[in-house]
Amino acid sequence: MNNLITVNDLTIAYPMSDGEIFRALNNISVEVNRGQIVGVVGESGAGKSTIGKTALGLLDENAIIEGGSVSLEGEKISNLSEAGFAPIRGKRIGYIYQNPMTALNPVLTIGEQLLETIEAHTDKRGNAAKAYAIELLEQAEVPEAEDRLSKYPHQLSGGLCQRIVFAIAICARPDLIIADEPTTALDVTVQKAVLDTLKKLAKQDNIAIILITHDMGVVAEMCDYVYVLRYGGMVEHGPTEQVLAHPSKDYSRELMAAIPRIDKKVDRFAVPGGMGKSADRDRALAFLLRREDRNVIVDDKPLLTARNLSKTFVTPATVVSAEKVFKAVDDVSFDVSHGETLGIVGESGSGKSTVGRMVLGLHQPDEGYELTYRAQDLSSLKSRAERLALSKSMQCIFQDPYSSLNPRMSAGENITHAIKAHGTVGRTEAHELAGDLMELVGLPRGNVRKMPHAFSGGERQRIGIARALSFRPDFLFCDEPTSALDVTVQAELLNLMKDLQSTLGLTMLFVSHDLAVVRQMCDRVLVMKAGQVVESGDCDKVLVDPDHPYTQGLLQAMPRFSFDMG
Amino acid sequence: METAVEHTMTPKPDKPEPTMWERFRKVFKGHPMAIAGLIGVTLFILTAVFAPFIAPQNPYDLAKLDILDGLLPPGSRLYDGTYSAMGTDALGRDILSGVMYGLRISLFVAFTAVLVGSTIGVLLGLLAALRGGWVETIIMRAVDLKISFPGILLALMLLAIFGTGVDKVIYALIIGAWASKARLVRAVALSEMKKEYIDAARLAGLSDFRIMTRFLLPNSISPVLVVLPMSISGAIGAEATLSFLGVGVPITEPSLGLLIANGNDYLLSGKWWISIFPGAVLVAMVLCINVVSDRLRDHANPYLRAKD
């Protein structure tokens, strides 16, 4: 039979600056039929986007097609020139880009970007083109289509932008749409709606879709057939249900096992990782548990109480815009007691991180708040010494592993720089300790001297954790610690944090947008929306049958894959 | 960049950090122009350093000069028998020697001025970014002020107060160099400030000074390093202009710029060698410096490096 598109033993190589050759794809074969929705899943580095780029001739100029080919309805297209791709791009193959906010040109209006595509692919001009543009937007379910045309991308939400990208993609009614992580940048509620639209569009024009994603949930809901990639190689492929429910390869199994489940809480993920096991680790633990230099109050009072936290951000006026005031957090109160983990969930912009940053003193809350930590009123802290003691005891695990380490310091230095500065440890001791801590968080101590850029995201996050631990904190604020990571890495990391918490008796404030993760990590949870707490309580209650419609909505939107596996 | 990210994310074989020399080689490998430039720069610097030993004449020792040797065309012999490959100027100063010594002055002036100026600029820029508020306002307004203050008047002031001298020119150029750097660094530092490692440092209770020196500085400096060579050639040009305006280095110790300026008077009368030779050398040197700096810039530009 004649497939719509056939990727045949494709191998793509990049010569790297250090002389090595890096293979983004290795003998990959993919087949897609008309109207079929095919998923290509894999974690970062799997090379899944490269497939789409090859099909559209968008590979970076220095990429080399070492072998194999891509053919569209039998004719080979992978070797076409820039000009040769002209009749294909947008016309026969539509493309949906990872991040709608960056995919649209920030300085051109939506209308301009839509119309130029229409004029490129159809003979519609002037009003006809405009009418068609509006029609497309309406098909993509963009409300008030007409006056969106005059807007600029940054004026619209991510969801809307993605719908506009859809409209652009279907403009020439292509046979195939390549959707590269179409929903990664979107909130879970938006994600669902957007995916539905995409599905609808595909159906109505019988357009085939290659859906590139890392999200099993998305695959489960969208795809009939799925390919699993890893490090540019094919792991396995088959009908979605089969691959997801009964993965035949270890990696696939791991992948599935690593996915946090909203419906049931596991105490550990069935993946390798967690604390390193060795003498170093014990030395590290010994250091961390040596607490005589700290005054531990053990009573039934909560470790941290927050009352009426509010935060207003003011952006000063500029030439063109007046001063803007934005209330990020609006009167939030909560307690965190010893050893417990309090979760805060909410969509982007709900102000959940701001709460934590206020607790840490990285943001100054608005007047009229009350923050007590270890029975100490934080607002009254004056002397540097008090502050110091506090900052040692309250630490943070940051969101973005790529910016949370000082790029100009070795891993070890990143971990122990501060405690050296405070004189907690001496030079040699510090070096030892750095090694031990790295072992503790599951990194070989041999990497102590490496610079951050030599580590992967997950590894950097571990270094971040080691740094936080080095202060022997009681309280950890985890600000979306895994949102930037792949599921398997996330699972390992979450395991590690569970272990550390139980061994060191840490108290945690855990912020995440992913209800499933929160379900796995937290005892109690606050649900935030637009700066306010809409619901709070035990996870098992709130995340199972919530009272508040918003929370219910969140749960609804969660892509869940229903195939249960043993 | 997708590819760049993927690359860092793939498990790396345990490779030691590249040494200075390896980095260096990586930057210049396969860029003949840049290498040529590099060689050029080194040659110029060597000439400047060893001028007193290789120059046929000491052009700064008035007793050695004789106007009877004046305006000799290239390839003549001076009264005392010295061979003058590039001819002499009106005062019997051997142009070749003049160029060697001039190179010395020009490079010295430019380098010290730019280095000191940039250091000041960088520190102020960082301070502005770190402290914000009135500190920032004052520093940035000072930058504005400097931009609207003419260098010639500045140089004149220094000259009037302290008299002529190479050091005065350096002061003038330092004051010329700091502002742009302060601007640049502040911009970069501000974006660095948004990153979480700064929060981490704050959280660790580190002092502002430490944050500035160990965290902000090393991460904000590279753009400055990239423009540094260009500033240096800029400073050489500026020094030349000051000399042309009569407020530059002492006329008895001409820099390249001053040699050119003097030669200017003779261009129309066909005594080309007096300004063309120093001019050519100046251009060549600046050219080398810039070729090298361009290479460094391209290399520092992440968009391009991912592709290299």
Added chain:
Amino acid sequence: MKKTLTTLAAAAALMVGGGAQAEVLRMAYSSAPRSVDPYPFGGATTAGYKEHIYEALVGHDDQPLLSTGWTWNSPTSLTVHLREGVSFHNGEPFTARDVVYSACRMMFKIDDKRNLLTSSMGPLTDVVAEGDHAVRFETKNPYPLWIQKMKFLSILSASGGDVPDGPITYDATGDCGITAYPTRDDFENGDAAIGTGPFKHVSFAKEFAVMERNDDYWGEASKWEGVEISSVSNSGARFAGLLAGDYDLIENPTNEDITALDGDDDFDFSGKPAWRTMFVVLDVNAEGAPGVTAADGSAPLANAKVRHAMSLAINRDAITDRLFGGNATPANQYAPSYRAGAPEMPALEYDADKAKALLAEAGYPDGFTLQFNAPSDRYPNGTRVAQALAQYWSRIGITVELNTQPWSVFAKARRAREMGAFFYGWGHPQGPAQMISFAFATRDKDLGLGSSNYSNYSSEAFDAAIKAWAVETDAAKADEHVGNAMRAAMADMPGIPVYYTHSLWAHRADLTVDGRQDERTSAFMVSYK
């Protein structure tokens, strides 16, 4: 861009034709005339410009111009007889009334600022019209110099301003019962720019002045239909302008540039020994001079032997023909030897060994340290000469720190007397004596002597001679006194004369230029071959 290119081509075509026709003389000055109003400003270019339009009782050559002669009634009273049949550009006849008016105008302060030429009028107590064609000048002390100073008093038409009828009575404030004098604008738009000169004002913009021939000129009318004066301060550009055909004649080409004209068919240059003496001023103060230090702490420059040694060390001929290509004259006294009234003096010899010996004899066998100052932007070749001097002195063992500064800085330091030795040039309209009377005489308010005596030089012999000269109305006797003064000064050498400058003009080869000593450039000097 494209458009400009085409226009450019058109222009190029135009250029070829251009240049040839020269009924209008296009001259380029080295600096812009400051005003059309003849009084407020001095300076060669301003003077050169204004004498096209205005004339004075005495010409630049100290000979009668708008006058026919004069008689001394007493050493303090001079009657000048005016030329008859002269009329202004506006047709008004020229009379004594105009002279008194002009004198008043000279003294009058415009917006409370004196005219920079006023000082020459200082000693005058009264100016009286004697009938229509004679004017009497009264001074409180004998003021024979007035004869020569009269050339500063450009004659304006009394009809110019708002002047009540009837005779004008002079007073030193310049008020003279005159309601209003013409303003700067009146002059620049031409209403008040009315003289008796051979050219009439047409327009005067920032760097560009246009004049047309005065066909009713009392003397011989000019051959030039008109004159255009541009001002190009950068010598390179000025010279290039000539070569490019923008101008027919330029003043002050550099000595370097004119060498390019050797054997050039289209362009040529002319020179004229000028009245300016370039010399080194030495502070002879016995307490020592700023910037001059000797090992034994003594004051070298106070020792005449040292000063003579420094003079002996200088090879003046080398300077004049190497740096000036012969377009300068080695100096042998403080005023150009070729000026009327200058005494005969021997050439100054050059002998480095003798200089060394003399220096040793003076007690400085190993020399001393001398900071030598020179303005960097004032005199043609100035900095080079300064370096040459430094060369010669360092050869006889003096350690010279040459310090060149822009004129503005230099002038301040000079006025503040912060310089022990500096290079300086002085030219003067009034013969040889004037300059030394200012430069070397002991200060004397009444006679206005020694006001620029930066040498702190004081010699009875010299002062006696100068004082005698200052009050001598008989020309021959005056010259005698000048001679004595000059010899006295040269014997002590409070300053070292180096050379006399020549004025230079570069011009189209088909023109001849009969230059003048006073460094001015005017159309009268220029004619076709």
Added chain:
Amino acid sequence: MLSFVLRRLGQSGVLVLIMSILVFVGMYVVSDPVAVLASDDFTEEDRIALASELGVDRPLMVQYFSFLSNMVRGDFGTSFVYNKPVLPLIVERLPATLEVAFLAIGIGLCVGVPLGIYSGLNRKRKSTKTISFLTTVGYSIPNFWQALLLILVFAVWLKVLPASGRGDTTMLFGIELSFFNVDGLRHMLLPAINLAIYKICMQTRLARSGTQEVMFQDYMTFARAKGIPRPRLIRRHLLRNIMIPIVTITGLELGGLIAFSTVTETVFSWPGIGKLLLDSIHHADRPVVVAYLILIVMMFVVINFVVDVLYALLDPRIRYT
């Protein structure tokens, strides 16, 4: 918006104050008007009189405050040298400078930006290497020397362009302009080129690096994926984006040209304000220098302001937020 403007105004007020003080002190230490203006046959009495007429015999503080009080009344004083009110003196020379400055910037943009985009798009080509070589040469030659070489070539050897002066001008709304006048344009060309060469090099570099960065943005890839024809890709998507930094820098550059093209104006004896500044500094004409620099400070404030506005116009992200 208003608060912003007010803050800016306040700050620039302070700037003007500081600048005026700096210049006052500066000119005071640099030169003595009397020494420069008085001719040698002035008696000491004449000099003292002159000093009092210029008002420079009073203590500096007094001079400064009387200057301030006059300035707030809009009177910037009278030139020592020309004995004319300062403001007209500067204003009448302004058009000449503005013309050349704009022409130079214009040339810079029209030549530099296309070159830059070209070399940004074809990084590997020979021609690109040549361009970058030339740009480097271009701005490594000292401005004054460049000027003389230009004169040498175009005026002396080729005799196609006049070497100096402003040439004929046409009156327009009472302003003398060289633009609408062949002779004027010809006179303007050499100075303009002299100033433009550096700008060309700079614009080329700006446009090149801009292009290189923009070309790797997601939206460029996506636009290609949409199948937009390349010309439009460059005209709309690329150009619009690189213009943003270019405009910002060009603004300041223009300011620099207007304020300090002293060397060029001197060498070509172009009757503009730059030459005026240099002459005034050399003639100790403090009133002119002070007024001049105060105006320049104000100009830069305005330019910064305009640049911000332009920035907003070009970048909707700033316009609508």
